[in-house]
Amino acid sequence: xLNATILLQILWTSLATSSYYVLFAVxxxxxxxxxxxxxxxxxxxxxxxxxxxxxxxxxxxxxAWAAFIVMMAITLAASFxxxxxxxxxxxxxxxxxxxxxxxxxxxxxxxxxLAMLAFGTWPQTIFPTIFWPVTLVGNIAVSAWDLPxxxxxxxxxxxxxxxxxxxxxxxxxxxxxxxxxxxxxxxxNKRQIFLVAVLMAGALVAVGMFLYGTRAQVLPQTxxxxxxxxIAATIIGGIGNIAGAAIAAIILGVIQNSSILVIPSEWQxxxxxxxxxxxxxxxxxxxxxxxxxxxxATATRDIGGSKDASAAEGQV
Amino acid sequence: MEYVDGIIIIVGLYVILxxxxxxxxxxGGLVSIAHPVFFALGAYTSAILARNFGVPVPLAMVAGMIVxxxxxxxxxxxxxxxxxxxxxxxxxxFQLGVLEIIKNVRFTGGAGGYTNIPPFLIRDFGRExxxxxxxVVMVAxxxxxxxxxxxxxxxxxxAMRDDELAFASVxxxxxxxxxxxxxxxxxLAGLAGALYAHYFRFITPEQFEILQSxxxxxxxxxxxxRTTWGPIVGALLLEAxxxxxxxxxxxxxxxxxxxxxxxxxxxxxxxxxxxxxxVPAENVWRGGEETR
Amino acid sequence: MSPRIWSVKGLTKAAAVVALLMASGAAAxxxxxxxxxxxxxxxxxxxxxxxxxxxxxxxxxxEINKAGGINGKKLEMxxxxxxxxxxxxxxxxxxxxxxxxxxxFITAWSGxxxxxxxxxxxxxxxxxxxxxxxxxxxxxxxxxxxTFPLADIDIRAVANYAATKMGKKKAAIVFxxxxxxxxxxxxxxxxxxxxxxxxxxxxxxxxxxxxFTGQLLKVRAANPDMIHLQGLVSDTPQVIAxxxxxxxxxxxxxxxAAYNPKLVQQLGAAxxxxxxxxxxxxxxxxxxxxxxxxxxxxxxxxxxxxxxYTEYLYDAPYMVADxxxxxxxxxxxxxxxxxxxxxxxxGAFKLPLTGNTxxxxxxxxxxxxxxxxxxxxxxxxxxxxxx
Numbered sequence: 005x006l007n008a009t010i011l012l013q014i015l016w017t018s019l020a021t022s023s024y025y026v027l028f029a030v031x032x033x034x035x036x037x038x039x040x041x042x043x044x045x046x047x048x049x050x051x052x053x054x055x056x057x058x059x060x061x062x063x064x065x066x067x068a069w070a071a072f073i074v075m076m077a078i079t080l081a082a083s084f085x086x087x088x089x090x091x092x093x094x095x096x097x098x099x100x101x102x103x104x105x106x107x108x109x110x111x112x113x114x115x116x117x118l119a120m121l122a123f124g125t126w127p128q129t130i131f132p133t134i135f136w137p138v139t140l141v142g143n144i145a146v147s148a149w150d151l152p153x154x155x156x157x158x159x160x161x162x163x164x165x166x167x168x169x170x171x172x173x174x175x176x177x178x179x180x181x182x183x184x185x186x187x188x189x190x191x192x193n194k195r196q197i198f199l200v201a202v203l204m205a206g207a208l209v210a211v212g213m214f215l216y217g218t219r220a221q222v223l224p225q226t227x228x229x230x231x232x233x234x235i236a237a238t239i240i241g242g243i244g245n246i247a248g249a250a251i252a253a254i255i256l257g258v259i260q261n262s263s264i265l266v267i268p269s270e271w272q273x274x275x276x277x278x279x280x281x282x283x284x285x286x287x288x289x290x291x292x293x294x295x296x297x298x299x300x301a302t303a304t305r306d307i308g309g310s311k312d313a314s315a316a317e318g319q320v
Numbered sequence: 321m322e323y324v325d326g327i328i329i330i331v332g333l334y335v336i337l338x339x340x341x342x343x344x345x346x347x348g349g350l351v352s353i354a355h356p357v358f359f360a361l362g363a364y365t366s367a368i369l370a371r372n373f374g375v376p377v378p379l380a381m382v383a384g385m386i387v388x389x390x391x392x393x394x395x396x397x398x399x400x401x402x403x404x405x406x407x408x409x410x411x412x413x414f415q416l417g418v419l420e421i422i423k424n425v426r427f428t429g430g431a432g433g434y435t436n437i438p439p440f441l442i443r444d445f446g447r448e449x450x451x452x453x454x455x456v457v458m459v460a461x462x463x464x465x466x467x468x469x470x471x472x473x474x475x476x477x478x479a480m481r482d483d484e485l486a487f488a489s490v491x492x493x494x495x496x497x498x499x500x501x502x503x504x505x506x507x508l509a510g511l512a513g514a515l516y517a518h519y520f521r522f523i524t525p526e527q528f529e530i531l532q533s534x535x536x537x538x539x540x541x542x543x544x545x546r547t548t549w550g551p552i553v554g555a556l557l558l559e560a561x562x563x564x565x566x567x568x569x570x571x572x573x574x575x576x577x578x579x580x581x582x583x584x585x586x587x588x589x590x591x592x593x594x595x596x597x598x599v600p601a602e603n604v605w606r607g608g609e610e611t612r
Numbered sequence: 613m614s615p616r617i618w619s620v621k622g623l624t625k626a627a628a629v630v631a632l633l634m635a636s637g638a639a640a641x642x643x644x645x646x647x648x649x650x651x652x653x654x655x656x657x658x659x660x661x662x663x664x665x666x667x668x669x670x671x672x673x674x675e676i677n678k679a680g681g682i683n684g685k686k687l688e689m690x691x692x693x694x695x696x697x698x699x700x701x702x703x704x705x706x707x708x709x710x711x712x713x714x715x716x717f718i719t720a721w722s723g724x725x726x727x728x729x730x731x732x733x734x735x736x737x738x739x740x741x742x743x744x745x746x747x748x749x750x751x752x753x754x755x756x757x758x759t760f761p762l763a764d765i766d767i768r769a770v771a772n773y774a775a776t777k778m779g780k781k782k783a784a785i786v787f788x789x790x791x792x793x794x795x796x797x798x799x800x801x802x803x804x805x806x807x808x809x810x811x812x813x814x815x816x817x818x819x820x821x822x823x824f825t826g827q828l829l830k831v832r833a834a835n836p837d838m839i840h841l842q843g844l845v846s847d848t849p850q851v852i853a854x855x856x857x858x859x860x861x862x863x864x865x866x867x868x869a870a871y872n873p874k875l876v877q878q879l880g881a882a883x884x885x886x887x888x889x890x891x892x893x894x895x896x897x898x899x900x901x902x903x904x905x906x907x908x909x910x911x912x913x914x915x916x917x918x919x920x921y922t923e924y925l926y927d928a929p930y931m932v933a934d935x936x937x938x939x940x941x942x943x944x945x946x947x948x949x950x951x952x953x954x955x956x957x958x959g960a961f962k963l964p965l966t967g968n969t970x971x972x973x974x975x976x977x978x979x980x981x982x983x984x985x986x987x988x989x990x991x992x993x994x995x996x997x998x999x
Contacts, residue, residue: 013858126917133879136857138857221846261825264830270789270816
């Protein structure tokens with residue numbers, strides 16, 4: 005069963021389809037790293053992104069590039085609202101992890117219901133057709149969707165990387181991710197950095213959903229289902245490690261697709277959960293855990309990076 | 321009549337679920353969404369033992385409860401060593417993963433569901449006897465959780481929740497306490513599952529999905545965490561309200577999403593303007609006391 | 613104003629009028645309506661189908677009443693929401709039976725049908741499943757019947773057709789790893805092999821998957837001459853698109869989930885040759901269906917979602933009406949038991965859109981299967997099996 009062509013084909017298609025997963029994972033990891041928030045509301049942003057593109061292309065009948073711009077604008081606006089109205093309010097009150105989780109989860113559900121109301125529950129795609137012409141390279145079928153998808157992902161990642169490495173704001177972001185209050189003492193505007201992080205995540209999500217929605221059908225609940233993969237990749241890649249999340253997303257995608265060759269197809273869906281569980285149980289010692297506070301952005305009480313401290317810091 | 325009986329039983333079961341969940345996330349401070357999966361484990365275990373193996377129903381129900389308890393410990397043990405946040409992610413994975421397994425395995429009936437679950441009590445003593453059973457269990461669970469919360473144990477939980485480091489430094493073991501709370505809460509959810517299975521006699525994996533998590537979460541949040549009456553009020557509201565709405569004859573095309581919007585919106589509104597919930601406890605959402 | 617209103621004459625007249633009113637009122641209430649229930653998803657993710665089905669049923673009830681109802685008495689349909697959820701379905705049916713006291717009700721969606729079966733059986737109320745196709749519906753109990761053919765009927769037809777009429781010898785089955793998929797895949801395998809074919813690939817895919825490369829490559833390696841796909845509306849187009857992209861040029865058959873105009877739009881040229889089953893006649897097969905669809909387009913502005921299912925739901929009240937009429941003529945009270953007896957006694961019904969329906973003693977129903985094929989960008993009828 006494992007002949008070269010089949011393996012190469014699976015590798016190629018998995019690579020291409022991991023493009024959107026990488027973007028979703030990196031977006032989730034970025035927000036987590038900088039703001040310390042497990043942003044389950046990303047599903048809501050994903051839903052907003054998709055349906056704005058869908059409406060622009062299929063209802064308004066504008067060309068693709070215009071739809072992309074509209075989608076990006078609306079997604080960024082939604083991300084802005086999420087950070088400024090949502091997260092900032094939560095920070096001001098010094099709420100717990102539980103609160104944030106419930107809040108972000110509920111926001112995603114709320115937006116899903118709004119989408120159901122506005123768009124019904126019939127599965128939709130951005131373009132009316134999801135069929136992309138295929139060219140054969142050697143014996144490998146390369147769809148006209150694959151290369152632009154990979155290209156867009158690489159471009160977004162490159163932008164992100166150069167931003168964080170080479171711009172001042174990017175460096176501030178790393179500082180805030182490490183220790184927000186300390187960074188503030190050095191004159192960095194925490195608020196602004198948080199906003200930039202959430203906006204950048206929104207941009208990543210927008211591109212990701214554009215890619216996804218031009219290849220597969222989307223329902224109002226799809227955002228939440230896609231999130232699991234992003235979360236798994238972030239955990240497995242290492243919390244605080246954005247590159248790790250990206251790599252984990254690719255590897256997970258490839259493994260999930262090629263697993264079909266060795267395990268019965270019924271069990272394929274289970275793999276993700278197995279990986280997640282293994283990562284949580286076996287990897288944490290190797291991960292750089294962020295020094296979490298019990299409250300958001302309150303005065304620091306540096307307890308050190310020991311296991312006891314992280315256990316203490318992680319509670320509600 | 322059967323219609324009202326069904327509703328009473330459902331509300332009773334959800335009160336049990338909300339109360340036990342309150343024990344876990346409210347009193348125990350454990351961030352987990354994996355409650356419906358224990359509901360499912362209890363239901364399926366009891367159903368399968370009773371139907372396929374002829375185990376008498378009361379025994380099967382107890383077995384269901386035990387299986388849920390053991391499974392919860394299996395979930396919590398490895399993750400608590402690490403940090404509370406991991407429990408959340410792990411619980412998501414556990415909730416979805418176990419349900420996947422149930423959907424794929426033959427002997428649970430797979431995605432099509434498990435039918436012909438043996439009834440209990442109804443044939444001999446009538447429908448009302450089952451209603452009475454559920455109500456009795458419900459009251460017992462409420463009292464039990466209340467007892468735990470108000471006891472020394474409860475005070476210890478509060479201390480653990482507020483400042484785990486200090487808690488450890490005075491010699492208390494947080495981990496055992498968390499395990500106990502999680503196990504108890506999940507076991508009770510399993511019992512609710514068993515009770516469900518033998519009344520409605522048909523269960524499918526889709527009834528225990530993550531949507532249930534948000535429903536139970538809503539009940540606890542809107543009702544009021546860390547109080548006795550909070551989950552009860554929440555369960556009543558969330559189960560009785562939809563039924564009441566159907567008597568209003570609203571146009572169906574908007575009813576469904578509007579219902580969803582109503583409930584999630586309700587949670588969001590409550591979280592912002594009345595985070596303690598309808599029945600307030602103190603300091604419900606605060607991250608903990610800051611000693612300066 | 614005359615102060616003598618209350619004269620004897622006036623009072624007598626008044627009394628007469630009142631008596632007449634009371635008598636007519638009594639007569640009106642003696643003219644009881646014949647009631648049955650309809651439990652469908654009015655809300656939730658399945659509502660787009662459920663609501664269209666309810667509308668079709670409502671049209672039928674209105675037509676029946678316009679034509680005189682049940683021997684002059686009104687036919688009344690009580691509609692409740694199930695959200696296609698077993699739990700909510702139970703509550704809806706409980707209400708129909710305990711509160712509304714109907715002798716029979718119609719419902720759909722396999723999960724709901726199975727969940728409410730014990731209630732129907734315990735209370736001796738007839739449950740008519742119209743649209744669900746899970747094979748175990750036939751074994752749910754004495755009071756559970758279906759007017760819609762169960763899964764094996766159309767899968768059997770398409771498998772046999774491929775083996776015998778299309779001469780296919782090696783079939784690959786790709787199915788969604790969920791109830792509909794697994795049950796139907798087994799039926800296809802059994803029937804195809806019994807008809808002399810060989811199943812060379814049998815691959816399931818996860819309901820959440822969007823990439824089917826692995827499974828499709830295995831199928832490609834097995835070199836079939838026919839591929840049967842059993843998925844859902846939400847994944848069928850992707851699977852077929854990826855099939856074609858990976859160089860699988862074999863004909864693809866599916867079931868009613870594929871039979872919708874959007875599929876052609878989404879796949880473009882790749883949709884050519886796709887075969888789907890329909891369990892109800894199409895616009896080209898029957899004038900009545902043509903008028904029915906035209907009415908949809910005129911009144912609602914579009915075609916119904918899941919046309920075949922709506923046809924069955926349009927017909928169901930007619931069947932119920934026939935049974936009620938018989939009970940009324942025989943002066944039997946409309947209880948569940950009598951309903952069932954009469955239904956089985958009649959056995960065969962002539963229904964407006966879906967034609968002749970014969971309820972079997974084994975709680976199943978056999979109907980012709982229409983095989984539709986995409987030709988020249990449109991769905992056209994390829995064959996009819998079992999007429």
